[in-house]
Amino acid sequence: xxxxxxxxxxxxxxxxxxxxxxxxxxxxxxxxxxxxxxxxxxxxxxxxxxxxxxxxxxxxxxxxxxxxxxxxxxxxxxxxxxxxxxxxxxxxxxxxxxxxxxxxxxxxxxxxxxxxxxxxxxxxxxxxxxxxxxxxxxxxxxxx
Amino acid sequence: xxxxxxxxxxxxxxxxxxxxxxxxxxxxxxxxxxxxxxxxxxxxxxxxxxxxxxxxxxxxxxxxxxxxxxxxxxxxxxxxxxxxxxxxxxxxxxxxxxxxxxxxxxxxxxxxxxxxxxxxxxxxxxxxxxxxxxxxxxxxxxxxxxxxx
Numbered sequence: 001x002x003x004x005x006x007x008x009x010x011x012x013x014x015x016x017x018x019x020x021x022x023x024x025x026x027x028x029x030x031x032x033x034x035x036x037x038x039x040x041x042x043x044x045x046x047x048x049x050x051x052x053x054x055x056x057x058x059x060x061x062x063x064x065x066x067x068x069x070x071x072x073x074x075x076x077x078x079x080x081x082x083x084x085x086x087x088x089x090x091x092x093x094x095x096x097x098x099x100x101x102x103x104x105x106x107x108x109x110x111x112x113x114x115x116x117x118x119x120x121x122x123x124x125x126x127x128x129x130x131x132x133x134x135x136x137x138x139x140x141x142x143x144x
Numbered sequence: 145x146x147x148x149x150x151x152x153x154x155x156x157x158x159x160x161x162x163x164x165x166x167x168x169x170x171x172x173x174x175x176x177x178x179x180x181x182x183x184x185x186x187x188x189x190x191x192x193x194x195x196x197x198x199x200x201x202x203x204x205x206x207x208x209x210x211x212x213x214x215x216x217x218x219x220x221x222x223x224x225x226x227x228x229x230x231x232x233x234x235x236x237x238x239x240x241x242x243x244x245x246x247x248x249x250x251x252x253x254x255x256x257x258x259x260x261x262x263x264x265x266x267x268x269x270x271x272x273x274x275x276x277x278x279x280x281x282x283x284x285x286x287x288x289x290x291x292x293x
Contacts, residue, residue, distance in 0.1 A: 032274075033267070033271065035170070035173055035193040035194050035196070035197040036172075036197075038194060038197040038198060038201065038267065038268065038271055039176075039197045039200065039201065040201045040204065040205070040265040040267070040268060041265075044201070044204060044205045044263050044264070044265050045204045045205070045263070046204065046205060046206065046207050046263055048206075048207045048208070048209070050179075050181075050203055050209060051203060051204040051205075051209075053179070054176070054179045054200065054203060054204060055204065057175070057179070058172070058175045058176060058179060058200075101207050101208050102207050102208070103207070103208060120175075121172065121175065
């Protein structure tokens with residue numbers, strides 16, 4: 001009985017810690033998605049410093065890297081207007097964008113993020129170059 | 145009292161095992177975990193990878209994402225589940241209709257906190273509602289609420 005009580009309390013404590021844990025769904029006939037399936041696509045990103053950094057470093061998103069650098073310049077006051085790619089890609093107008101809210105500057109308008117972020121988690125390897133015969137024609141064509 | 149102490153010790157053991165747990169995660173999940181604000185998710189098995197993915201999605205969808213905002217979103221979903229269960233006694237919360245109502249209620253409550261939910265993927269909200277329903281069934285969180293009409 002004591003063991004049962006302990007187990008109940010333990011499971012409850014763990015459950016409250018998890019809070020969001022992806023427990024197996026019992027009803028509704030749906031399968032539990034995998035973490036990879038849960039990770040969302042690129043159409044849900046906001047142009048915040050955190051989101052763009054994550055995009056660039058974890059998802060090899062070069063557009064996010066460029067947009068991040070553009071927003072840093074904007075938030076430093078080095079460019080007068082919001083980069084066009086921001087308003088088009090993220091549907092965010094200048095009037096909606098706040099360097100503080102989006103995590104680029106502090107309340108004193110000082111930049112609080114790195115100037116740039118690096119691309120990461122990119123697919124490794126490059127496509128092999130086509131084999132070219134000395135004459136300049138593709139090897140397969142040269143054969144025939 | 146004694147079992148509370150034991151539970152505390154057990155959880156402490158889990159926290160000490162955090163590096164091992166993190167080391168067992170897929171590399172992409174480890175990177176996401178490193179990207180989200182500290183203390184956003186608890187390093188507790190078995191579903192930390194799902195929670196990391198959900199938190200990462202919220203971070204990409206909310207301008208000023210933080211551990212506090214994450215806690216607020218989770219809390220609103222938990223309360224929405226409890227409100228629905230209170231309003232529908234006997235409902236086992238297995239229908240799509242129930243889940244949609246809970247999700248709508250939660251989104252409205254999150255928006256009332258001044259948080260923009262428009263960029264949060266529906267699938268992410270769905271996952272959070274699923275977990276909220278599971279926890280409700282497990283007896284965690286708010287069990288019942290007095291609902292004013």
